[in-house]
Amino acid sequence: MKLNIAVLPGDGIGPEVTAQAVKVLKAIAMEFGHVFTFNKALVGASAIDKTGNPLPEETISICEKADAILFGAIGSAKYDMDPDAKIRPEQGLLGLRKSLDLFANIRPVIAYEDLLNMSSLKIKQIRDTNILIYRELNGGLYFGEKKLTNDNASDICEYSRFEIERIAHLAFKAAQSRKGKLTLVDKANALASSRLWRKVVKELATQYPNVKLNFMYIDNAARELIINPRQFDVILTENMFGDILSEEASVIVGSIGLLGSASINDKHAMFEPIHGANDEFKNKGVANPIASILSAAMLLDHFGLDIEAALVRKAVDKSLKLHITTPDLNMKYDNISTTKVGDFIEDFINNPEETNLN
Amino acid sequence: MKLNIAVLPGDGIGPEVTAQAVKVLKAIAMEFGHVFTFNKALVGASAIDKTGNPLPEETISICEKADAILFGAIGSAKYDMDPDAKIRPEQGLLGLRKSLDLFANIRPVIAYEDLLNMSSLKIKQIRDTNILIYRELNGGLYFGEKKLTNDNASDICEYSRFEIERIAHLAFKAAQSRKGKLTLVDKANALASSRLWRKVVKELATQYPNVKLNFMYIDNAARELIINPRQFDVILTENMFGDILSEEASVIVGSIGLLGSASINDKHAMFEPIHGANDEFKNKGVANPIASILSAAMLLDHFGLDIEAALVRKAVDKSLKLHITTPDLNMKYDNISTTKVGDFIEDFINNPEETNLN
């Protein structure tokens, strides 16, 4: 298969983790005879530094032409501390999601047996957790009209039936192919937008009679996710609630450096770790590349390259089992760097049988 | 002291837990020679059933005249499942908060040594956690203009400098009297309203040089609250983020049935458990009254009745130590009801020395 992949390393630890994912994709291409080409483009704070624009035209055009986008991370402490900044790194990411209409953000949360003891949660609480979060990515509070003066500010949270239906269908279908359970998370007891979500999703449910649908308020969900994560199969929710819940869910997995994601529509697909740019860890070799590598596995899934994706995941599992992991996860060895983890996974893909013997 | 206390039991388990708090306040009044009078009023689904209005005029007037309000819980599954309902129980609570201008909601989160093993979190993670959440309660998404048609819906999240300043001052002062650390939780990388929060709070910080101020995005905070709750002293945040974080924080304490809260301004003060109405547990004797009783303790604090409040807390501690608790917390005895917990705490207050010998 030929794939033209746009690579947007972004800020902070983005470039170093993305480099590992690219390495892994190259190994896969080599092993399976695919032709993957990679085109780098600027985004975020690093794009502002070079061009003054967090999302240069050239980046959009590279992404539009690509079959898939591999995204690193975005953000910088410099802008975080300046509430007056007019130009912000995050506009790069949000602008890209919006201009490519990447409305469905899919975030798997899986408790790895080998990492159960890394979680802040008790093992019996989390074992076998396997949740798929469908986060709406193009609507809601992030994208509504904004006002900001010295004395007043507002954001609008807006949703249309169309926006809700298109992601709800995907979530229902995902539930059908899994345990058949869908949980809509909203705040329908206080928000009109949530009431529309509840209404539309209830209506669609009749088309998916084999999916068991339930509803949960976001405050309650933030609690249930910790005390009983196994109750969830597929979670469907609006943009900001999905942001909050998916980052919170990383505590189940033991490190935020393990969660990849896919942002898709019919035409485009972007793959990115859910973690941020973490400036403070930049170029220290401590950034966990697994989230980026698992995002690359989701990229392979997306194009039906199931065997390839499975091999990447097997390599990741192996690295976890053998403690070939960055410090966030490693209680055993203390000098395994971002690059070393990438190298191990690359080697495993090049020589799956051999590495298995280690 | 003379106190005129409005009692709004509300829905679901509200009445049964509130009854225990009233019992406890009566015991305190008796023991210390105070005169507390109690005036019941309707609110929520039970008010809709009787009057068609979730917040009858009479209720507002009783609350306006009262020195303090003791609130139970609100909500009903009937309305939760009907996104088209025009009249909703929650309007009673939200309307009351708004009409009395109860802008500051204070929610303490304390890990009780005797309950550490009840938490889903590992003991070493949570021991000694002591967080005070200042949640803005009258602004934000809940109260902005709403639109809802069959195909579109929107809510507006709006904040003024004034609204931010008044609660921020309270939070800074609370931090001063505690460990001197204040964390503002927002989503300033995506929301204009959050940027105003960040700006205003940064400006006020110069008036509190002995308070260490830091900022955290809500998604990150939802994770940090679980992996490292001890880093927090006072958390300041807007309405909905406070709703989410405080309910999530209940996992640290081991049961949501343990968290009380105060909603205050210069003139009025309301005290309520943070838990909901939980219809399904109504009249089963399993509802934990501690959240309501600790809300009553906050009521006593509010009027400077420190010794009285301390006695209530001592009684609560004792009940926890002796496993005189409802089933949500009890691994030892299986038939201790809501009323029995209230009775024990009442007895302890009536005979502190004697009960201590048990």
Ligand SMILES: CC(C)[C@H](C(=O)O)[C@@H](O)C(=O)O
């Ligand atoms: C960087 C930020 C705007 C972004 C978001 O909130 O969507 C990030 O937290 C994420 O989850 O991808």
Ligand SMILES: CC(C)[C@H](C(=O)O)[C@@H](O)C(=O)O
């Ligand atoms: C009932 C609901 C509207 C309310 C809120 O979200 O404020 C509740 O969850 C709370 O936290 O007091």
